[in-house]
Amino acid sequence: xxxxxxxxxxxxxxxxxxxxxxxxxxxxxxxxxxxxxxxxxxxxxxxxxxxxxxxxxxxxxxxxxxxxxxxxxxxxxxxxxxxxxxxxxxxxxxxxxxxxxxxxxxxxxxxxxxxxxxxxxxxxxxxxxxxxxxxxxxxxxxxxxxxxxxxxxxxxxxxxxxxxxxxxxxxxxxxxxxxxxxxxxxxxxxxxxxxxxxxxxxxxxxxxxxxxxxxxxxxxxxxxxxxxxxxxxxxxxxxxxxxxxxx
Amino acid sequence: xxxxxxxxxxxxxxxxxxxxxxxxxxxxxxxxxxxxxxxxxxxxxxxxxxxxxxxxxxxxxxxxxxxxxxxxxxxxxxxxxxxxxxxxxxxxxxxxxxxxxxxxxxxxxxxxxxxxxxxxxxxxxxxxxxxxxxxxxxxxxxxxxxxxxxxxxxxxxxxxxxxxxxxxxxxxxxxxxxxxxxxxxxxxxxxxxxxxxxxxxxxxxxxxxxxxxxxxxxxxxxxxxxxxxxxxxxxxxxxxxxxxxxxxxxxxxxxxxxxxxxxxxxxxxxxxxxxxxxxxxxxxxxxxxxxxxxxxxxxxxxxxxxxxxxx
Numbered sequence: 001x002x003x004x005x006x007x008x009x010x011x012x013x014x015x016x017x018x019x020x021x022x023x024x025x026x027x028x029x030x031x032x033x034x035x036x037x038x039x040x041x042x043x044x045x046x047x048x049x050x051x052x053x054x055x056x057x058x059x060x061x062x063x064x065x066x067x068x069x070x071x072x073x074x075x076x077x078x079x080x081x082x083x084x085x086x087x088x089x090x091x092x093x094x095x096x097x098x099x100x101x102x103x104x105x106x107x108x109x110x111x112x113x114x115x116x117x118x119x120x121x122x123x124x125x126x127x128x129x130x131x132x133x134x135x136x137x138x139x140x141x142x143x144x145x146x147x148x149x150x151x152x153x154x155x156x157x158x159x160x161x162x163x164x165x166x167x168x169x170x171x172x173x174x175x176x177x178x179x180x181x182x183x184x185x186x187x188x189x190x191x192x193x194x195x196x197x198x199x200x201x202x203x204x205x206x207x208x209x210x211x212x213x214x215x216x217x218x219x220x221x222x223x224x225x226x227x228x229x230x231x232x233x234x235x236x237x238x239x240x241x242x243x244x245x246x247x
Numbered sequence: 248x249x250x251x252x253x254x255x256x257x258x259x260x261x262x263x264x265x266x267x268x269x270x271x272x273x274x275x276x277x278x279x280x281x282x283x284x285x286x287x288x289x290x291x292x293x294x295x296x297x298x299x300x301x302x303x304x305x306x307x308x309x310x311x312x313x314x315x316x317x318x319x320x321x322x323x324x325x326x327x328x329x330x331x332x333x334x335x336x337x338x339x340x341x342x343x344x345x346x347x348x349x350x351x352x353x354x355x356x357x358x359x360x361x362x363x364x365x366x367x368x369x370x371x372x373x374x375x376x377x378x379x380x381x382x383x384x385x386x387x388x389x390x391x392x393x394x395x396x397x398x399x400x401x402x403x404x405x406x407x408x409x410x411x412x413x414x415x416x417x418x419x420x421x422x423x424x425x426x427x428x429x430x431x432x433x434x435x436x437x438x439x440x441x442x443x444x445x446x447x448x449x450x451x452x453x454x455x456x457x458x459x460x461x462x463x464x465x466x467x468x469x470x471x472x473x474x475x476x477x478x479x480x481x482x483x484x485x486x487x488x489x490x491x492x493x494x495x496x497x498x499x500x501x502x503x504x505x506x507x508x509x510x511x512x513x514x515x516x517x518x519x520x521x522x523x524x525x526x527x528x529x530x531x532x533x534x535x536x537x538x539x540x541x542x543x544x545x546x547x548x549x550x551x552x553x554x555x556x557x558x
Contacts, residue, residue: 084505196312206534210518213505217516 027124027186029175029229034141034184036100040175041139043106044089045146050080050212052165053149057156065159072202073152073165080212082150085169088220092143092227099229106137112144124183126176134178142178143185145223147171150216152208153192164199167212168192169219173226187226191218285435285443286407288489293392295409296379296485301397303371306416308358309426309511361418364462367470372416376474377481384486387493393485408435408443410489414481419511422461424453425473426510427480431488446488450480451541453509487530487538497522498532506531508541515541 052074054066067074089105096103115128133142147169154165168191175185193215195207288294298304324339326332362368367376379393396404413430427450432442454472456464465473487494501520508515508529519531519539526548530540 204534206518209534210516213518214516217505217507 022121022123024124024183024186026188027183029185029227031229034101034175034177034229038101038141039139040096040101040103040141040143041106041133041137042089042092042096042103042143043109043133043145044086045109045112045144047082047085048147048150050077050082050151052077052152052154054154054156056162057158059158062156062158066154066156066161069161070154070165073205073208076203076205076208077152077212080151080209082147082216084213084216085147085150085171085220088145088223091220091224092145095224095227096143101141103143104137104139106133106139106142108136118181120181122182124186126174126181126183129181130176131178131181140178141175141184143173143175143227145171145173147189147219150219152212164194165208166192166194167208167215169215171219171223173223175227185226187222189219189222189226191215191222193218285437288391288408288433288444289387289389291391291406291408293394293406294489295394295396295404295406297396297404297409297411298374299411299413300371300374302374304374304414304416306362306368306371306418307355308361309417309419309424310354310358311420358420361420361422365418365465365470365473367473368416368418372477377478382482384482384489386486386489391489393482404436406436408433410434410485411442412485414484416477421512422465423455423512424451424510425465425476425480426451427477427484429481429484429488431485433489444491446491446494446538447536448484448487448538448540450483451508451510451539452476452480453512453542455512483540487540491538494522494532494538503534506541507544509544510541514544 052070054063054070057063057066093103093105110130110132112128115130115132118125118127118129130142130144133139149168149170151168152165153168155162169189170191171189173185173187173189174183176182177184193211195211197207199205199207199211201207324332324335326335367373374395377395379395382393383390384393385391396409411432411434413432415428417426417428418424419426428447429450430445430447432445434442454461454464454476456467465476498520501522503518503520506517506519506521506529508517517531517533517539519533521529521531522538523530524543527543527546528540529543530538532538
């Protein structure tokens with residue numbers, strides 16, 4: 001009996017500590033972490049296919065009800081285009097170049113799930129080994145932009161819709177120092193937009209279409225903003241680019 | 248029997264005669280539409296403009312919209328029985344409807360406060376302020392003189408066609424943008440119930456002066472800046488609305504793209520078909536079929552002038 005209690009206690013400790021993994025906190029781009037003229041490669045991961053999801057419709061029957069109720073909009077969501085997202089790499093390169101870095105686009109994206117894992121307790125260390133980019137592309141830093149979701153969502157409370165649908169784009173921007181394998185940027189991207197005015201306008205859904213492309217644009221803007229380096233003067237709201245402009 | 252047949256024949260003949268007489272009288276008093284050729288707009292020398300309100304153009308402050316995702320809340324309804332659950336939902340719907348209506352009214356009142364310091368706009372813009380007598384608009388390379396109709400009854404309009412206009416002026420909250428929304432319906436005097444063509448146009452004008460506020464900028468020269476902007480916007484809206492057929496053809500040939508422009512001092516993003524773009528201006532058709540004329544985010548006209556001077 002005592003043995004069983006001990007085992008249960010041990011299992012509980014393993015379970016609790018196992019859940020408490022380190023969550024990567026956002027890292028802002030700082031001039032002190034990267035030298036001027038550094039070679040930076042910019043790569044964008046695969047662009048997701050637009051779709052529609054129903055967060056909160058958690059049971060199978062709820063999901064079926066939600067999907068049926070939104071069948072027309074869901075079918076329309078699949079016709080939307082997310083290819084604009086990949087163009088953000090050119091904006092990122094231009095932004096980095098204007099800040100004095102030797103930035104270039106990397107065409108070939110390496111599947112991250114196939115990169116070697118790295119176990120490190122150091123804060124802001126990357127979980128995979130990205131050095132293959134240094135070997136292949138001769139860069140010191142790598143900016144990886146991933147978009148995980150692009151499409152429409154409608155929140156549900158089981159069977160009941162909690163409001164109008166919204167357009168959403170989710171992603172992540174990371175800059176990795178390929179010499180140390182540390183993050184110099186780690187910024188999640190979350191862009192969500194509602195339809196301005198009426199949303200229920202089948203079959204073309206102009207309001208939702210606008211919202212979707214506004215979300216795409218907002219996501220791209222967030223990516224661009226995340227690669228604008230801040231200095232110690234950034235606390236006063238002066239970025240290096242705006243300082244140059246004043247001069 | 249003979250009498251019955253004769254009576255029937257007489258009756259039928261009289262009916263036929265009266266019908267044909269009626270048809271003839273109809274033709275004399277009202278010529279059918281098929282017989283009269285309705286001229287196309289670009290054949291006109293002049294066009295009468297009939298205002299929906301002959302005295303004032305309605306004005307309002309732009310309500311600040313936040314298309315960002317709201318935070319949804321959950322509501323739990325008491326459900327002791329099916330009936331009490333439905334009653335709870337009904338009560339909530341009624342209360343929520345009332346709250347929403349009050350909130351919308353509050354937002355409208357708050358938005359309109361921006362107009363208080365503009366005497367020209369606070370109670371509506373006077374139609375008399377628009378000078379159309381010397382103005383012409385070019386539609387498909389054909390000039391048309393505009394005549395402001397003083398008539399309250401469109402049936403008394405002289406020309407073969409006339410345009411009924413429904414303009415609204417909107418001032419943005421930053422006061423940097425003035426927006427004219429204008430629905431223009433062109434009617435034939437022979438057919439005043441159904442418009443021959445309808446177009447909705449939205450013109451955005453942005454004003455930003457160095458070292459002075461947007462209000463001072465609009466109010467310069469005894470508000471001449473504001474007046475000339477409204478005049479220009481109105482004429483542009485008429486010109487675009489009259490050319491809707493050729494604009495629609497251009498839009499149909501173009502593919503949809505994301506357009507970015509300046510409104511209320513910020514970047515605004517919308518999907519549409521680009522019709523025309525200059526160094527500082529963009530015209531496009533929105534997904535809802537509205538023709539928009541908007542300022543670009545960046546005015547490159549100055550740059551091109553500098554370039555040409557330098558070279």
